[in-house]
Amino acid sequence: MKRTHWWGRVYLLVVFAVMYTPIVYLMYYSFNSGGAMHDFQSFTLKWYRDVLSDDRLLMIVLNTIVIALLSAAIATILGVMGALAIYYVKQQRAKHVLLALNNVLIVSPDVIIGASFLLLFTIAGIQLGFKSVLLSHIAFSVPIVVLMVLPKLEEMSPTLIDAARDLGAGHWQVLSGVVLPFLAPSIWAGFFMALTYSLDDFAVTFFVTGNGFSTLSVEIYSRARQGISLSINALSTLLFLFTMLLVVGYYVLSQKGGRVYGIGGRK
Amino acid sequence: MMERTWRNWYLVPYGIWLVLFVIAPIVFLLYESFLDMDGHWTLANYEKVLTPIYLKMMAYSFWYAFLITLVSLLIGYPTAYWLTKTKHKQLWLLLLILPMWVNLLLKVYAFLGLFGTYGLANALLQTLGIGARQLLFTDFSFVFVSVYIFIPFMVLPIFNALEELPPSLIDAARDLGASAWTTFRRVVFPLTLSGVKAGCQAVFIPALSLFMITRLVAGNRVITLGTAIEQHFLVTQDWGMGATIAVVLMAAMAVIVVLTGTGRKEGSR
Amino acid sequence: MNGEEIIRFERVTKEYDGMTVLDDVSFAIERGKFYTLLGPSGCGKTTILRLIAGFIEPTQGTIYFHGKPIQNVPPNKRQVNTVFQDYALFPHLDVFENVAFGLRVKKMKEADIRRKVSEALQFVNLEGYERRRIQEMSGGQRQRVAIARAIVNEPEVLLLDEPLSALDLKLRTEMQYELRELQRRLGITFIFVTHDQEEALAMSDYIFVLNKGKIQQFGTPKEIYDEPVNRFVADFIGESNILPGRMIEDFLVEFAGQRFVCVDRGFAPNEPVDVVIRPEDLELAAPEAGQIVIRVDSLLFRGVHYEICGYDENGNEWLVHSTKKAEVGEIVGLRFEPEAIHVMRAEREDGGE
Numbered sequence: 001m002k003r004t005h006w007w008g009r010v011y012l013l014v015v016f017a018v019m020y021t022p023i024v025y026l027m028y029y030s031f032n033s034g035g036a037m038h039d040f041q042s043f044t045l046k047w048y049r050d051v052l053s054d055d056r057l058l059m060i061v062l063n064t065i066v067i068a069l070l071s072a073a074i075a076t077i078l079g080v081m082g083a084l085a086i087y088y089v090k091q092q093r094a095k096h097v098l099l100a101l102n103n104v105l106i107v108s109p110d111v112i113i114g115a116s117f118l119l120l121f122t123i124a125g126i127q128l129g130f131k132s133v134l135l136s137h138i139a140f141s142v143p144i145v146v147l148m149v150l151p152k153l154e155e156m157s158p159t160l161i162d163a164a165r166d167l168g169a170g171h172w173q174v175l176s177g178v179v180l181p182f183l184a185p186s187i188w189a190g191f192f193m194a195l196t197y198s199l200d201d202f203a204v205t206f207f208v209t210g211n212g213f214s215t216l217s218v219e220i221y222s223r224a225r226q227g228i229s230l231s232i233n234a235l236s237t238l239l240f241l242f243t244m245l246l247v248v249g250y251y252v253l254s255q256k257g258g259r260v261y262g263i264g265g266r267k
Numbered sequence: 268m269m270e271r272t273w274r275n276w277y278l279v280p281y282g283i284w285l286v287l288f289v290i291a292p293i294v295f296l297l298y299e300s301f302l303d304m305d306g307h308w309t310l311a312n313y314e315k316v317l318t319p320i321y322l323k324m325m326a327y328s329f330w331y332a333f334l335i336t337l338v339s340l341l342i343g344y345p346t347a348y349w350l351t352k353t354k355h356k357q358l359w360l361l362l363l364i365l366p367m368w369v370n371l372l373l374k375v376y377a378f379l380g381l382f383g384t385y386g387l388a389n390a391l392l393q394t395l396g397i398g399a400r401q402l403l404f405t406d407f408s409f410v411f412v413s414v415y416i417f418i419p420f421m422v423l424p425i426f427n428a429l430e431e432l433p434p435s436l437i438d439a440a441r442d443l444g445a446s447a448w449t450t451f452r453r454v455v456f457p458l459t460l461s462g463v464k465a466g467c468q469a470v471f472i473p474a475l476s477l478f479m480i481t482r483l484v485a486g487n488r489v490i491t492l493g494t495a496i497e498q499h500f501l502v503t504q505d506w507g508m509g510a511t512i513a514v515v516l517m518a519a520m521a522v523i524v525v526l527t528g529t530g531r532k533e534g535s536r
Numbered sequence: 537m538n539g540e541e542i543i544r545f546e547r548v549t550k551e552y553d554g555m556t557v558l559d560d561v562s563f564a565i566e567r568g569k570f571y572t573l574l575g576p577s578g579c580g581k582t583t584i585l586r587l588i589a590g591f592i593e594p595t596q597g598t599i600y601f602h603g604k605p606i607q608n609v610p611p612n613k614r615q616v617n618t619v620f621q622d623y624a625l626f627p628h629l630d631v632f633e634n635v636a637f638g639l640r641v642k643k644m645k646e647a648d649i650r651r652k653v654s655e656a657l658q659f660v661n662l663e664g665y666e667r668r669r670i671q672e673m674s675g676g677q678r679q680r681v682a683i684a685r686a687i688v689n690e691p692e693v694l695l696l697d698e699p700l701s702a703l704d705l706k707l708r709t710e711m712q713y714e715l716r717e718l719q720r721r722l723g724i725t726f727i728f729v730t731h732d733q734e735e736a737l738a739m740s741d742y743i744f745v746l747n748k749g750k751i752q753q754f755g756t757p758k759e760i761y762d763e764p765v766n767r768f769v770a771d772f773i774g775e776s777n778i779l780p781g782r783m784i785e786d787f788l789v790e791f792a793g794q795r796f797v798c799v800d801r802g803f804a805p806n807e808p809v810d811v812v813i814r815p816e817d818l819e820l821a822a823p824e825a826g827q828i829v830i831r832v833d834s835l836l837f838r839g840v841h842y843e844i845c846g847y848d849e850n851g852n853e854w855l856v857h858s859t860k861k862a863e864v865g866e867i868v869g870l871r872f873e874p875e876a877i878h879v880m881r882a883e884r885e886d887g888g889e
Contacts, residue, residue: 011349015418021381022381037383084277098285102289111492111497112296116296116513139288140288142288165610167685168638177637181626181629182626203478217371228376228379239373244365247361247365251361
């Protein structure tokens with residue numbers, strides 16, 4: 001199984017080169033004093049200074065982070081409850097219906113989610129802006145958390161709950177002492193997923209954001225439509241580094257989680 | 268039994284979410300699709316969807332989504348296959364997924380530079396002696412960028428399916444005299460079909476409704492259902508028509524999901 | 537039964553989705569004895585355990601604990617603890633915290649928890665393992681942690697749900713001995729579920745043999761082994777020769793075409809019966825000296841004895857455990873004492889003494 005043919009290696013190499021070229025390209029030209037994404041003239045940090053002195057942009061970054069953290073936290077709580085709700089539903093039919101409904105937002109294209117949420121907020125009379133964006137992000141993150149948590153829950157041996165009750169634990173103690181600690185790695189994974197979905201989302205936000213409020217994705221879109229500006233490159237380099245931090249955090253957590261799941265799965 | 272009463276409490280917040288953000292939006296979309304721009308009941312939107320302009324647009328949408336899915340599969344399957352054979356496959360997989368975490372808009376934006384008149388792609392073409400040409404705002408750039416965006420979603424499920432394949436099956440096939448190619452064709456590929464299905468679903472459905480890639484790198488050359496919805500909702504403010512297209516798109520997707528079996532997707536977008 | 541009664545089942549029935557898994561069962565459990573529920577999978581033995589633990593409620597009938605019905609008392613309020621088949625140890629807690637779980641739930645003082653946990657671990661020979669992770673423990677050690685976690689709560693009844701089934705043969709034999717010892721030292725009631733008849737015979741004071749949701753027979757291991765009440769019990773409790781026969785009169789039974797003197801009585805004249813003869817009660821002899829003559833069909837060396845299989849002239853199959861060897865195809869005689877003949881009423885499915 002360990003043999004890789006040389007053409008296999010070359011193929012992978014080409015794929016990886018293509019995958020990373022745009023990202024490296026972006027970062028490389030963020031240091032170009034020339035002002036375009038070609039003809040590298042000389043090294044400059046001008047674009048970074050521009051980004052860091054752009055108050056409007058920094059405000060948008062802050063908005064984006066606040067939305068991401070808040071929506072991920074709330075979606076995680078709702079999602080864990082959702083997973084527990086589905087887990088405890090004993091009739092297979094009802095379970096399937098709940099799961100299908102849960103997955104609607106995951107399989108729906110962003111454009112439709114965005115358009116339908118826009119309709120929803122308009123009909124409900126919720127003003128477009130921070131509130132509508134936060135609600136949308138919570139809404140589309142919930143099913144992701146459910147899907148991250150539910151398999152671990154199903155993997156958990158039901159005798160674990162029996163054992164806790166047998167040892168005298170009440171419902172709340174079973175939940176806080178056994179179920180939640182067991183699920184902890186998957187809950188964290190769900191939180192991180194929700195976080196990245198929120199940070200990454202463009203289409204839904206684009207529909208439900210009003211005039212006064214903007215997130216990074218929407219801002220980049222409107223700037224990119226006006227053509228190339230190397231401050232976007234600088235911003236993307238900073239974002240890339242930030243994302244790397246998140247990925248490493250997520251990776252460490254999921255590695256740790258893997259060990260714990262290993263036992264949960266043992267029968 | 269006593270459990271019933273307390274367990275149902277979890278259903279309350281989750282049920283509220285389901286009703287507000289899953290059921291209500293669908294109902295509103297359906298409702299809106301029967302309204303004209305003045306808010307009167309009408310079937311005109313559905314009549315309009317059946318006119319040649321919209322039918323052609325739908326056909327285009329499906330054609331491009333199909334093309335993007337096919338190319339993703341053709342590139343993604345070998346990638347997944349050889350990934351499973353590398354030494355540190357988890358690390359390589361992580362490296363492949365990493366670009367997924369870079370903001371989608373930024374990746375698309377990067378191609379504005381890469382495919383620009385003086386960009387890297389054209390420089391490469393020139394050194395190869397083919398000569399520079401217009402890349403941006405063509406069908407080619409649209410498909411290329413889309414495949415670039417979607418490839419991890421294709422590779423992941425296939426990789427997982429390949430990983431779940433017991434190695435003893437391959438040994439057994441070889442033991443029974445099958446060549447490497449026959450083993451792949453008769454054993455490996457059929458058994459990873461579930462991953463292929465999941466990957467195709469994960470690419471095809473979002474590819475049907477792309478709009479920002481279209482807007483940014485395809486100019487207005489390619490109009491998909493996604494762009495049409497965005498146009499109607501945010502530009503011309505004809506929500507009824509936008510909702511109608513959305514309903515048609517959802518119906519089409521439901522058919523696809525049913526046809527390909529309800530495999531769970533590894534991610535959306 | 538003469539000791540103090542702890543648990544009593546009165547006409548308990550349990551149905552799942554219209555399937556009856558426990559059918560009108562009544563019995564009583566005394567303090568300080570080792571009980572085994574023995575039967576094939578699906579016989580209802582685990583259901584009884586779960587009913588006692590309180591994870592499920594009976595569809596009909598009443599369960600009494602010290603004479604009081606315990607319907608609607610949740611598991612966390614019952615004076616019983618369970619050792620689960622897969623141990624159900626909490627993977628996120630270490631050995632100490634697993635054992636301490638029940639005590640912490642009761643909000644016991646930290647010092648008391650420490651003392652009790654270390655006592656319990658000592659009881660199962662696991663002192664020094666307090667801070668080990670569960671994943672670092674072997675199967676046998678996990679088993680002991682599970683037992684310690686249950687007994688630390690000082691239950692009146694300890695329920696054990698096939699706790700040895702995941703262990704290998706050698707460890708299983710060791711644990712059988714240890715469990716028996718533990719029960720004697722603790723002096724509390726053990727209710728042990730298994731499908732392994734050897735385990736049941738080796739460990740129990742009393743055995744319930746169950747099949748299809750009904751108790752087939754209740755008794756000491758010796759009673760069950762020597763006097764099975766029906767074909768199912770005889771078959772399940774060990775390898776047997778079971779032959780159809782007829783009770784001519786008291787102390788005289790007819791089977792395999794002949795009449796034999798036996799020690800059974802109390803049957804109606806000419807009542808159809810099943811006759812059980814254990815393979816180890818049969819002795820090889822010369823053909824002319826045998827009460828039954830068989831032709832040896834196959835022969836297996838089993839270590840302590842030969843397992844000989846043959847057929848008599850009526851076509852009945854006979855299984856013999858003998859230290860003497862025979863050749864395949866050889867004609868041999870079989871001898872047995874009247875005490876070796878166990879007569880049971882034929883086609884009698886429901887049991888009880």
